[in-house]
Amino acid sequence: MGVRDRLRGLGETVTSAATAAGKDLANRGAARRSGAGTPGDWVAGVLGALPAPAAPATEEWEFSLGTLVCRHPRVPAVTAKALRPLDGIGALRFGPESVGFDGEDIPWEKVVRIQLHNAFATMTTDGLDAEIDRVRELLPPLPGRKWAVTRVAEGLVAVVLAALEQAGDQRLDDVDVAVEIVYRGALGRERTLRAGLFTTALLAHQVDVAYSLVVTAQHRGVPVVPADRSEPDAGAVERVRALRARTDAVKAQLQAEAAAEDPDGRPAAGAAAGDPAVTGTPYAG
Secondary structure (H helix, E strand, O other): OOHHHHHHHOHHHHHHHHHHHHHHHHHOHHHHHOOOOOOOHHHHHHHHHOOOOOOOOOOOEEEEHHHHHHOOOOOOHHHHHHOHHHHHOOEEEEOOOEEEEOOOOEEHHHEEEEEEEEHHHHOOHHHHHHHHHHHHHHOOOOOOHHHHHHHHHHHHHHHHHHHHHHHHHOOOOOOEEEEEEEEEOHHHOEEEEEOOHHHHHHHHHOHHHHHHHHHHHHHOOOOEEOOOOOOOOOOHHHHHHHHHHHHHHHHHHHHHHHHOEOOOOOEOOOOOOOOOOOOOOOOOO
């Protein structure tokens, strides 16, 4: 089965998941506004509302980790500006003129090929922890920094979990997405841009977006190279299981963090404003 057929075949599953998420979030809207509910619920709502780009794309389509967190119902405008550096950790942008991952943008005429890879070879527990550490390093000191770091970690973890659950009806080590761009750099030398954890998880979950990216590349005359399946990766399934266990553990920590906040998102009485509610969390500000 070709790349286009495989991606198109998953479209109905994505639509059903988005619809179910939207109905669930509508039923719990009041709880979210009061600060109640399960951490990450707001992420499902944002993902479910993402518009699917045309295939091929007729205008620029963009989404990033910073954009995701800015759509949290309680992120103020001043915090939204401070979250812009997060685009370097996770961002996808493509359209008729260019394509790019994680803050880099490449004109299509310079792209040599798009390479598909198994999404879950990139999505590892070490990768998740490293990205959360980068979030903490990137966010500058500002009022509410700890709350913002927690929301960013929550968004990252929720997208990874959504990708894992999206692949639940297939082999978890057999989900191929376009996460590598080979292009001509200075002096015509080939260079490679590889998507990070957030962008990879986003493409694994938003199948309509992944399909549009592939079709847009083909429309521009850029070859799309299938993932190499000549040598099975014996450790892939175990890595995916470990990632699921790690994301579940971080989600549980986030739930404990949320329980230590009052309905306005401030630390509960008795908790220091700059200290994590759960000691030893990798996302603590």
